[in-house]
Amino acid sequence: MSDHTNCQVTFFSGENIPLEMHKARMVQRLHLRGVDERLAIITQAGNNTFLLPNRDVFLDMLTDSGVNAMSEAQYAAMMLADDSYAGSETFYRLEKTVQDFFGFKYFLPAHQGRACENILATTYVKPGLTVITNYHFTTTKGHITRLGGKVLEAVGDEALNPVSQNPFKGDFDLALLDRQVTEVGPENIAFVRVEAGTNLIGGQPVSLENTRKVAAYCQKKGLKLVYDASLLADNLYFIKTREKGCENKSLAELVREIASLMDIIYFSGRKLGCARGGGIATKGEEDFMRMRDLVPMFEGFLTYGGMSVREMEAMSVGIQETLDFHVISQTPIFVAALGEELTKKGVPVVTPYGGLGCHVDASRFIPQVPQDQYPAGALAAAIYLISGVRGMERGTLSEQRNPDGSEHHSPMELVRLAMPKRVFTLSQVKYVADRLEWLYKRRDLVGGLVFIDEPKTLRFFLGRLKPVGDWQEKLVAAFKKDMPSGL
Numbered sequence: 125m126s127d128h129t130n131c132q133v134t135f136f137s138g139e140n141i142p143l144e145m146h147k148a149r150m151v152q153r154l155h156l157r158g159v160d161e162r163l164a165i166i167t168q169a170g171n172n173t174f175l176l177p178n179r180d181v182f183l184d185m186l187t188d189s190g191v192n193a194m195s196e197a198q199y200a201a202m203m204l205a206d207d208s209y210a211g212s213e214t215f216y217r218l219e220k221t222v223q224d225f226f227g228f229k230y231f232l233p234a235h236q237g238r239a240c241e242n243i244l245a246t247t248y249v250k251p252g253l254t255v256i257t258n259y260h261f262t263t264t265k266g267h268i269t270r271l272g273g274k275v276l277e278a279v280g281d282e283a284l285n286p287v288s289q290n291p292f293k294g295d296f297d298l299a300l301l302d303r304q305v306t307e308v309g310p311e312n313i314a315f316v317r318v319e320a321g322t323n324l325i326g327g328q329p330v331s332l333e334n335t336r337k338v339a340a341y342c343q344k345k346g347l348k349l350v351y352d353a354s355l356l357a358d359n360l361y362f363i364k365t366r367e368k369g370c371e372n373k374s375l376a377e378l379v380r381e382i383a384s385l386m387d388i389i390y391f392s393g394r395k396l397g398c399a400r401g402g403g404i405a406t407k408g409e410e411d412f413m414r415m416r417d418l419v420p421m422f423e424g425f426l427t428y429g430g431m432s433v434r435e436m437e438a439m440s441v442g443i444q445e446t447l448d449f450h451v452i453s454q455t456p457i458f459v460a461a462l463g464e465e466l467t468k469k470g471v472p473v474v475t476p477y478g479g480l481g482c483h484v485d486a487s488r489f490i491p492q493v494p495q496d497q498y499p500a501g502a503l504a505a506a507i508y509l510i511s512g513v514r515g516m517e518r519g520t521l522s523e524q525r526n527p528d529g530s531e532h533h534s535p536m537e538l539v540r541l542a543m544p545k546r547v548f549t550l551s552q553v554k555y556v557a558d559r560l561e562w563l564y565k566r567r568d569l570v571g572g573l574v575f576i577d578e579p580k581t582l583r584f585f586l587g588r589l590k591p592v593g594d595w596q597e598k599l600v601a602a603f604k605k606d607m608p609s610g611l
């Protein structure tokens with residue numbers, strides 16, 4: 125697979141335009157509902173963007189999970205799938221792809237990222253044990269705490285600063301890591317987890333240099349090191365373009381070097397590989413054997429792990445395509461384009477622009493909404509209301525309550541406008557920026573939300589909320605005044 129770095133074409137006009145290095149040959153019809161309809165729809169969905177039917181969404185920027193555009197090679201590979209319960213040729217092809225990609229001998233299939241987390245946590249986490257990570261992910265933490273474990277985070281302070289110049293905000297603070305290990309005691313640590321492209325703090329990457337240091341430290345302390353490679357594609361792009369000394373390394377070399385530092389690597393194939401699946405690779409046989417029997421128990425036989433063979437074929441090709449710089453650059457350059465456009469309009473977003481999506485900073489957008497009324501959730505609902513764009517709350521609503529029932533305030537209140545790979549066009553990006561500019565001008569109208577139905581775990585997925593007061597009706601009236609068509 126080729127590995128060109130010079131795909132950022134310079135425009136004679138001087139404009140910084142992200143150029144698509146692909147063309148669309150299959151398209152999907154979109155629907156843009158009017159603002160009155162959208163008010164009824166978001167109310168029906170309990171002000172939770174997860175509960176919106178896709179037919180009522182104009183631009184689905186909820187996530188990049190399982191909704192990236194697939195390549196013609198991926199679709200072609202799906203036709204060659206070998207459908208058998210045991211010993212499928214498709215599985216052996218996927219296994220070989222993962223082995224070649226990471227340089228690890230052992231591979232376990234699982235139906236998606238959180239299934240890998242379930243297997244990993246069930247195997248290594250016991251009550252009283254701690255997992256130290258640069259930053260948690262919702263489902264990762266859910267599985268660890270479900271099993272009586274504890275999660276500590278070791279990113280530096282800068283990671284939680286929404287306005288920053290630090291190119292690698294996902295890096296571990298090594299002094300903090302050392303303090304945490306000393307306090308907890310290495311014998312009480314299940315594993316240390318490095319999350320590539322840290323999801324919840326704005327898709328911020330981890331540098332190769334920092335990964336090397338964390339690995340050396342873990343080796344010294346006898347700690348198992350686990351890599352969540354779900355967001356590896358974005359992280360690779362940033363290592364290649366931002367990290368000194370890495371610009372001339374091939375993407376394949378970078379992946380192999382990161383992998384060589386780890387004991388276990390798992391990934392969501394909904395992200396890495398642009399299909400729908402997941403898997404765990406291990407360097408050694410012992411870790412493989414400890415986890416192996418849980419695959420038939422929770423996922424399916426060892427040669428499919430809950431995945432359809434067609435998805436496994438697509439994932440196999442998708443993983444190989446991660447080594448094509450054109451493929452991995454599309455999300456970050458479109459995120460940056462949206463970030464730039466919003467910054468020009470004064471809308472507060474997380475900087476540096478990360479992978480995954482553009483992250484709007486609700487704390488600065490609507491400071492009048494207290495954290496107990498979920499500013500990021502309220503802003504996500506308001507964005508849908510005035511644009512039909514579906515983003516995702518990444519703030520206090522996505523946290524679990526403290527054991528005493530009080531709110532666990534998230535250090536950041538973000539609305540993520542995800543940029544699935546190779547899905548949206550520049551005019552759609554401009555539409556998003558335009559509607560957000562309007563909302564920012566009328567931000568005084570936005571109020572908070574309260575739960576009317578709050579699930580006990582991972583409440584952000586299925587919880588239902590209502591607005592505090594009638595701010596949504598007022599926002600709709602203001603929108604119709606400026607945009608009489610209601611669109």
Ligand SMILES: Cc1ncc(COP(=O)(O)O)c(C=O)c1O
Nearest residue numbers: 189236237238261323354392394
């Ligand atoms: C960093 C990270 N880890 C794990 C997961 C879980 O993966 P899945 O959605 O496939 O269960 C995700 C999904 O968004 C993720 O971003």
